[in-house]
């Protein structure tokens with residue numbers, strides 16, 4: 398099973414943010430994406446998840462082109478993203494945020510409420526159960542009833558992960574899960590990612606914290622100026638002179 402990114406280009410005005418990106422990622426893997434600011438990493442996530450249309454190229458999930466699908470349709474196909482700046486509803490509690498992230502419910506349509514009240518109740522009970530399981534898994538029990546705007550940076554990242562988990566995805570795209578997170582919580586988040594991966598959920602992770610990322614992923618890609626410069630095992634990639642020149646500014 399794979400996510401295939403084929404020759405994706407995307408310009409904003411005259412600026413080429415993505416310039417022929419080609420990558421194949423196994424959907425059950427832990428895969429990292431690194432690169433200097435402005436390299437195009439977040440834009441690539443936006444294109445993969447359907448928030449931004451590509452100018453050209455194609456994305457395939459398990460062999461099927463998904464370019465015509467909206468973000469919710471892509472989520473239903475098993476792939477969700479998180480954002481660099483968490484997008485939770487800050488006035489809602491952790492529990493409410495997770496509830497609100499559950500995929501389409503029959504009760505959302507009036508007809509469903511009218512004709513299938515039993516079904517709606519069953520679905521609500523299932524969602525409530527998934528929410529409680531997610532809270533327990535992420536160890537967010539103590540803050541479950543706290544408005545999410547009051548959470549620490551790390552707790553917000555855990556909530557973002559929880560929101561992604563509500564759609565029961567097969568592949569999660571994480572944009573900087575360790576940014577602004579204290580070292581203890583970085584360790585926690587890494588452990589949760591590893592546990593989820595052991596259950597078969599894949600992750601693609603954009604991260605500037607190379608030390609944390611390289612402990613987590615066996616493979617990564619380096620992007621610079623809208624292109625993939627190199628791909629492979631972290632140690633080998635970081636030794637690549639082209640990467641050192643572009644990414645580390647040539648420091649030895």
Ligand SMILES: Nc1ncnc2c1ncn2[C@@H]1O[C@H](COP(=O)(O)OP(=O)(O)OP(=O)(O)O)[C@@H](O)[C@H]1O
Pocket residue numbers: 409414432433434435436437438439440441
């Ligand atoms: N919606 C947009 N409109 C105009 N320019 C954009 C837009 N989104 C991104 N860009 C530009 O595209 C380039 C790539 O941005 P992107 O956020 O993808 O980089 P990045 O590698 O994720 O960087 P960072 O590590 O700083 O988050 C940047 O120069 C950015 O200013």
